[in-house]
Amino acid sequence: MKRVLFVCTANSARSQMAEALLRHFGGGGFEVFSAGMAPSEVDPRTLQALQDFGLETAGLKSKSVESLADQHFDFVISLCDKAHMECRHWPGSGVVMAWDFPDPKDSGDPKAFARSLQEISERIRLFVLVNSKDVKSEVKSVQPLDFFKSLADETRLRCLLLIAQQGELCVCELMAALALPQPKISRHLGQLRKVGLLLDRRQGQWVFYRIHPLLNDWMREILQTTLEHSAQLLETPRARLGEMNSRPLAEGSICDEEDVNGI
Structure with a gap:
């Protein structure tokens, strides 16, 4: 350490x-x-x-x-x-x-x-x-077209904004926030990771996703501006996340990360 x-x-x-x-x-x-x-x-x-x-x-x-x-x-x-x-x-x-x-x-x-x-x-x-020794993903430059295509899908946009706001989230938290099944959430996270918008890390039984640390500043600013001016997009997801009984770092909580590594 x-x-x-x-x-x-x-x-x-x-x-x-x-x-x-x-x-x-x-x-x-x-x-x-x-x-x-x-x-x-x-x-x-x-x-x-x-x-x-x-x-x-x-x-x-x-x-x-x-x-x-x-x-x-x-x-x-x-x-x-x-x-x-x-x-x-x-x-x-x-x-x-x-x-x-x-x-x-x-x-x-x-x-x-x-x-x-x-x-x-x-x-x-x-x-x-x-x-960090845990970071295994290679640094990738996100192309503008891939960035805007990612924002064009409502689920991917909400995933990105929630992760940007919370710092890190795992699949089970996004499932609860967006009320969507694990395969759909995992598929969208895989696409975001593939283009270089997200970085993942494993901690125990959970896999956490965060905005890629080397994301272009102008892309990060767009996400931040969207957060500041589109609060209604996350109003319900944030409420659901706040009501989640077993957040992944809580003692005894369970998070189903099946197939996450195989995205």
């Missing part, structure tokens, strides 16, 4: 987002920490943005880099210039990286925190793709 530390000045927004996102997308392959050069309280808008994204926020708190100074990390990743200057020679670190994202606290945009979370999530997905 690789140890990753995210650092920024206050450890109140960007590094907290990165910590929560890597825990969510990392599939248990990373031990994740965050800290600040001058730690303060976690900004409530950070917690709200994470919760709106469907991420767990329990246990997130601001910490100082001094509290972790004697620990080894495979990656030390700064999210602002100041933190990078002060942490570029972290004792015993493997790789030191600089990800410079604007501080959403300095913005007057009411969507600044949501936008920061989206931008950091794209970088986290790429980081997981490059550093």
